[in-house]
Amino acid sequence: MTFETLSEHASFNGTMGFYRHDATETQCSMRFSVFVPPQAKDGPVPVLTYLAGLTCTEETFMTKAGPQRVAAELGLMLVAPDTSPRGENVPDDPDGGWDFGHGAGFYLDATEAPYAAHYRMCSYITQELNTVIRDGFPADPNRQGIFGHSMGGHGALTIGLKNPDTYRSISAFAPICSPLHCPWGDKALRLYLGPQQETWREYDAAELILSLSKDDAHGRPPLLIDQGMSDSFLKTQLHPHLLENACSEVGLSLTLRSHAGYDHGYYFISTFMEDHLRHHAAALK
Amino acid sequence: MTFETLSEHASFNGTMGFYRHDATETQCSMRFSVFVPPQAKDGPVPVLTYLAGLTCTEETFMTKAGPQRVAAELGLMLVAPDTSPRGENVPDDPDGGWDFGHGAGFYLDATEAPYAAHYRMCSYITQELNTVIRDGFPADPNRQGIFGHSMGGHGALTIGLKNPDTYRSISAFAPICSPLHCPWGDKALRLYLGPQQETWREYDAAELILSLSKDDAHGRPPLLIDQGMSDSFLKTQLHPHLLENACSEVGLSLTLRSHAGYDHGYYFISTFMEDHLRHHAAALK
Numbered sequence: 001m002t003f004e005t006l007s008e009h010a011s012f013n014g015t016m017g018f019y020r021h022d023a024t025e026t027q028c029s030m031r032f033s034v035f036v037p038p039q040a041k042d043g044p045v046p047v048l049t050y051l052a053g054l055t056c057t058e059e060t061f062m063t064k065a066g067p068q069r070v071a072a073e074l075g076l077m078l079v080a081p082d083t084s085p086r087g088e089n090v091p092d093d094p095d096g097g098w099d100f101g102h103g104a105g106f107y108l109d110a111t112e113a114p115y116a117a118h119y120r121m122c123s124y125i126t127q128e129l130n131t132v133i134r135d136g137f138p139a140d141p142n143r144q145g146i147f148g149h150s151m152g153g154h155g156a157l158t159i160g161l162k163n164p165d166t167y168r169s170i171s172a173f174a175p176i177c178s179p180l181h182c183p184w185g186d187k188a189l190r191l192y193l194g195p196q197q198e199t200w201r202e203y204d205a206a207e208l209i210l211s212l213s214k215d216d217a218h219g220r221p222p223l224l225i226d227q228g229m230s231d232s233f234l235k236t237q238l239h240p241h242l243l244e245n246a247c248s249e250v251g252l253s254l255t256l257r258s259h260a261g262y263d264h265g266y267y268f269i270s271t272f273m274e275d276h277l278r279h280h281a282a283a284l285k
Numbered sequence: 286m287t288f289e290t291l292s293e294h295a296s297f298n299g300t301m302g303f304y305r306h307d308a309t310e311t312q313c314s315m316r317f318s319v320f321v322p323p324q325a326k327d328g329p330v331p332v333l334t335y336l337a338g339l340t341c342t343e344e345t346f347m348t349k350a351g352p353q354r355v356a357a358e359l360g361l362m363l364v365a366p367d368t369s370p371r372g373e374n375v376p377d378d379p380d381g382g383w384d385f386g387h388g389a390g391f392y393l394d395a396t397e398a399p400y401a402a403h404y405r406m407c408s409y410i411t412q413e414l415n416t417v418i419r420d421g422f423p424a425d426p427n428r429q430g431i432f433g434h435s436m437g438g439h440g441a442l443t444i445g446l447k448n449p450d451t452y453r454s455i456s457a458f459a460p461i462c463s464p465l466h467c468p469w470g471d472k473a474l475r476l477y478l479g480p481q482q483e484t485w486r487e488y489d490a491a492e493l494i495l496s497l498s499k500d501d502a503h504g505r506p507p508l509l510i511d512q513g514m515s516d517s518f519l520k521t522q523l524h525p526h527l528l529e530n531a532c533s534e535v536g537l538s539l540t541l542r543s544h545a546g547y548d549h550g551y552y553f554i555s556t557f558m559e560d561h562l563r564h565h566a567a568a569l570k
Binding site: 009010011012013016063064066068069228230259261262263265266267268270271274 | 294298513548550552553555556559
C-alpha cells in the first residue's frame, strides 16, 4: 500500500496534502486528498471521509468547502477520494455525458461490462483507501465518519448504512436519496448494474433504510441532512421526502434541515460545513 | 453604470454574486464578484475590496479563500475584480507567459502601446468599479478598505497608499513589496510603463512609503501583512524586508507576521483570512 505525495501545504496549523496511488480495486491511478489536523502530532485522530458530487475531484471539497478551520479545531482528519476511476483505459459515458463514467462513479461496485473492471468505488473506499489511510496517516480506524454531497451524499448514506461497524457517523448535503427514483440514478445504475432493478436496492439509501429492522434502526447513529430549497435538482433528482418517509417508517433518527434560498453548490455547502463537522466530532469522541 | 448579473447564490445568510459590465476604463467586458452580508438589509455596509494574484480571476478569492463566514459576522461587503482586462482585442503577453497581460494587470494604468488602451486597472478599480458598487449595491463608500495577495497585495498596498481618503484600511498576503526589485515587476512595469524606472515608483509600495513625510506616515492606518516562510517566491519576488525597512524609515505602523511552513497558496490565505477581515472591520467601524 504505497502512495506518492503530489503536494503538501500548511493549513490552519495542520497539513493539507494531495496524493496518488496505483489502486488495485479500480485498476488505475487514483488521487486522494487528506487534511491532517494539528492534534495528530499527539496521536491517532478520528477520520471523516467526504464523497463529492458529479464532475468533482479529490480537490473540490478541500478548495471550495473550507472545512479545514473547524477540522483543525476539532481534531478531525479529512479524507476525500476522487469521484470515479479515470484514465484512457477506463471506459467513460458512451454518450459523452457528465452524469456517468469519469467523475460519476456513484460509489458502487459495477457488475456490467465494460464497467465492472474499473468502477469499484464502493470497495475502493471502504477497503483499499481505508487501508492506505490507516497505514499511511495518523488515523484512528475505530473512529470514522462519512459524509458527502449530491452523488456523494448518496455514496455516504449507502456506504455508511451498509458498514455501521466502520462508519459511526453519517451526514449529507443535498444527497440523491433514492437512485431508483431519479433520472441520474436510473441512467447510472442501469449501465453499472444492469437492468434488474432488484440489484439496485443495495445502492439506494431509502431502500436500505426501509430494510432495517426497527431494533437495528434504533441503534444507528442519527443522520444529519441539509437541503437548499432553491436547489434546481431538488424535485427531479434528490427527493429527500423519500428518505424522510423511510426514516419515519423504521424509526431511524434524522435531522433534515431545509434552507430557504440556498442552491446546490459549494456556497451552500460551506455555509453549513461547520455544523456537519461538529455532528461527526460529537459522535466520534 | 449598468451591469449584468451572471449568478447569485445564498451564502452564510448573505448573497454571493457574480456580475459583468462593459467597462469604459479598460474598454472591454469586465467581471467582478460581490458578497453582500446579511447586515446590508438594514442599511449600507463597509466595503472591502480584494485584489487577487497572477493568473487568478474575480472568482478565485470567493471560492478558495473562504471569507464569507467572517464577513457575514462582521457585516462587511466583499468586492473582487478580475486581475486584468481580457478578450480577443486585449493584447496579451507577447511571449505567452502567465506573468504579464491577461490575468496579470498589476493594478496600474499602462502608458505604453499596445497596452495603454486597455490596461487601466488602477483607474478601473478606484473609480469605475467603485462607482458601480456605490450605485448598485448597499455599500457605504465612506468606509472602504483594500487587501490582496501577491500581485494583488502589491495592488492593494499601492492603491491604498495613494488613495487614503478612499481606503481607510490596508492589508496583504505575501505581497510583491517592490516591483522595482523583482523579475515579475521588472518585466511588467517595463512593458506597461516603458523603460524609465522613475515612472515605476508610483507603483512600488516600498517607494511610495519612503515618499511619505513622517507626519503623513504617522496618520496612516496600520498595515497588516502575513507572509509564509515556505513561500517559493519569498526571496526572489516578494522582498517584505524592503517594505519593513521603508515603514521603519518613515514611521508607518506595520504588523508583518512570518509563518513557518506556509506557502504562497490559498491554504495559507484561508488560514489567516479571519485576522485580516477583523483588522479591516476594526478600522471601518
